Amino acid sequence: MEIGKLSEELEGEKAVLVGVIEQNQSEAEAIDHIDELEFLALTAGAITEKRFLQKLQRADSKTFLGSGKIEEVRKYVVDECIDMVIFDDELSPSQLRNIEKIMQVKILDRSNLILDIFASRAQTSHARTQVELAQYQYLLPRLTNMWTHLDKQKGGIGMRGPGERQIETDRRIIKDRITLLKNKLKSIDKQKAVQRGNRGQLVRAALVGYTNVGKSTIMNALSKSEVFAENKLFATLDTTVRKVVIENLPFLLTDTVGFIRKLPHQLVESFKSTLDEVREADLLIHVVDISHPNFEDHYQVVNETLAEIDKTDKPTIVVFNKIDAYQYTPQDEDDLSPKKKENYTLEELKAQWIAKMDTNKCVFISAQEKLNFDELKHVVYEEVKTIFQIRYPYNNFLY
Known part of the structure; x- marks a missing residue:
């Protein structure tokens, strides 16, 4: 295989x-x-x-x-x-x-x-290299004699020492492959760094969130582009960057790979270079699927993963998406027990989250149905403008 x-x-x-x-x-x-x-x-x-x-x-x-x-x-x-x-x-x-x-x-x-799944979704050389590296790192401690086909990648003649077992040959070949892939990633990362440097001094915003929360749909709506979006996990794997203009203010918007609980350590490590877009962003737009019963857990998983990737504290807008799909179960009037999450109406959830967050950085939308989308664009515009004014104080008269 x-x-x-x-x-x-x-x-x-x-x-x-x-x-x-x-x-x-x-x-x-x-x-x-x-x-x-x-x-x-x-x-x-x-x-x-x-x-x-x-x-x-x-x-x-x-x-x-x-x-x-x-x-x-x-x-x-x-x-x-x-x-x-x-x-x-x-x-x-x-x-x-x-x-x-x-x-x-x-x-x-x-x-x-x-x-x-990552391997099947990877389209670019960068993503394929990262996934292959993660797969080999996962495979190395699990080698068994079934992996005898691996010596074909390097040629078996002259590659084995006297009495060397096949498992040792396979392990050495995989280690060599891992070294090769790491070197290839270093080369690609240098090219990516040059590309990021060539984008000028535009403010950078990055869409982050759990997998399948609608980041690509929001990207398409804001940038008027056609980034691949599908109702499956990890529909977006390769990082996409688009120039967006809201009113008279241009900025760069990045769509990143979705996170998931129990994400394999090997993937987190190998994809850190892809997530340089997150590290170098001036603004994070954290998208949450509010229609999911455990959206609060997903919100926490993403924050924990972001903390592992990037220790800095960036301005963040939290976008609760899919309000059109939100459903709740009314609590029985005779039930005196505390309300559960599924017993709250959308308006009650809004009040809760707005109370514990800055109201200007908390938006409830439906990207699919374009509900409250003007509000989202206004909030993003104000945040990008604030960052721009701090960076270029002499250009404030433009905005």
Whole structure:
């Protein structure tokens, strides 16, 4: 199986999903995570047949699940002719080996699935190189004798020392490939730095947010361009930059890759160069899908990832998108328990968020339906103008 070709094999295959409800986690949270895993599987082309969740203090170090549950999954896989089992956490090399022996089918974990979706979405040389590097870094500690095909990439004759095992040959080839890819990225990064330097002194704004929240749709509406947008995870992988003019004020707007919980460490590392656009932005536009039941968790995941990428404190506009899709469940009048998130109306949520944030930096819109879009453009204009006036105080008379 070639690196980056897994999606072609997943197309139409039947899968079961496996997750653990740990001690510090609620069942609702675990279900939300497995929902997201199913969306990831769908994005890769797999068909989910069944889910398995088990309550454990922590995942079993040998087989992830307890012995009874792993046998239940195995029996279902055999009886229903399932093609693969996908786990909602990253499996250790030993867990992967043990589970493969038990199941005798293809075993994937969340990291492997995300890496492959990135590989299928990458269009530019830069993105493909970053994904390939992350895949090899993920693969290196998980090498087994199945990877004998890798020596073909470098040629087997004269490449092995006396008595050297195939696994050692494969490991050395992968390490060489990782070094080559890192050097290639350094070269591309230098070119990207020159491109960013050639953009002049325009104010830079970057769209950030969880995956599938509508960043590309907002990009298209503001820049009047046609950036690819789709209702699938990681529809945008390659960074896109467009010049935008609101009223008489030009600035640069960047659409970046979406974040996700449990993002593989290898991807965060290899994509840091792509996210230079975030680091060098003067203004962040954080897009949140308010119609999602766990939008607050997504908001937090993005903030944590941004803190890892960029330690500086940038001015940020929070854009709550998809207000047209927001739904709430009215609380029963006889129910005296505290309101849950799903019991709040959109107006009540607005009041809550506006109260805890600067009202000028908190906007509620529908990019798809263009609801409140003039308000968004006004807020962005005011923020960009403020940054411009600080940078060029002698040009204030223009605005």
